[in-house]
Amino acid sequence: MKLVKTILLSSLSVLSFSFVKAQQAFDKQGHRGGRGLMPENTLSSMKKAVDLGVTLEMDISFTKEKLPVVSHDQYINPAFSLKPNGDSITKQEATSLRMYDMPYSDIRGYDVGSKFYPLFPQQQKIKEHIPVLAELIDSVEAYAKQKGAKPPHYNIETKLRPESDNTEHPAPQEFVDLLMAVLVKKNVLARTIIQSFDPRTLEIIHKQYPKVPTAFLVVNKKSLKENLSSLSFKPTIYSPDFKMLNKQVVDDCHALGIKVLPWTVNKPEDIASVKALGVDGIISDYPDRL
Structure with a gap:
């Protein structure tokens, strides 16, 4: 892991420049690849996102x-998966x-696209x-x-909660280490945002990999100030449920130097109003509508 971090730190010097340059335009993102079009979080949905020229969420x-x-x-x-035998x-x-x-050999047998x-x-x-991250990249x-x-x-969202640490996923530090090891090995870190509802992983990213862009996901009735107080730093991106947004929130974020990336905006009229x-971008199940 020390070797991974050494390699990572040596590559961070170019991150801020490449990320800012690449993200100047409106950031269209395919939610789970664009699950309104293709099965979510699969090779086919991510390839569709590539076809559309949007960010792969x-x-x-x-x-x-x-x-x-x-x-x-x-x-x-069970809503969209079938057993290996098709049931x-x-x-x-x-x-x-x-x-x-479950071992991955068992997980891979489930069909998450036909139902x-x-x-x-x-x-x-x-x-x-269900693909391994390395395979998908x-x-x-x-x-x-x-x-x-x-x-x-x-x-890429770090999907974890304090109450399920070490039962449904690794604890935050190990979660980050395992994830970042893949991103470094695949040489895609300069094109990657790390997003989360969980402040703990964002804090680790900010402390250990300060030039990696972070997005704070939120869905609640708290004010912008209250939500940002959950972090010890300013995230690169504030990423709320779009129903939480108004012009004041967007303006306040921009005044703080924080970009705004709402989710999940699907209806054409909502896309237009948002x-x-x-805002600086939109996450949508229908990225073709953006």
Whole structure:
């Protein structure tokens, strides 16, 4: 791990310049790759995001071997997943399918792309697996190169809560170490934002990797000042539920030098109204609408 951190620190000197330059334009982001269009957090959704030229937004969970996998859920989600034999998963069965208790060889067998998902009826159906983060990065980097597209940008959420430390995921320090090791090895750190609802991982990132951009995710009724008081530093990005936003919040963030990236904005009328507030980007299940 010391070697990883040494390599990381040697690369940080270029981060601030490359990130600022790349992020000057309005930042369109495909939520979980763009789950309104393709199965969420899969190779196909991320490749679709590459096709659209948007940032690849995703979540990280962990396997029994402590491999970072791209998944919003710590359990196999029965709403859109099928067993390896093609059968549906009951809610009761899903409670025993915690990924932190499962080897990746078992997790990979579940199909997370073929089942009809009522929340996104237009989503293209294709057999997909839950990918390891390293696999996903390799796949989309190669795809972008093949297509002659610009190297993709990533917005990666550390998915954790204090009450589930060491039961559903590693504790914050180990979570960050395991995640950053992959990003350093794959040489994508200069194109990556780390986002979280959990201040603990953001504090670690800020302390150990101060030039890596951070996004503070929030969904509550607190004021901007109250939310920012949860951190000991100013995040690069304030990323609230779009329903929390108004012009004053956006202006106050900008006055502090903080960018505003709301989620998850899907309806055309909401996209238009949020853009009118002067936000710096939008996370959407339908990035083609941005």
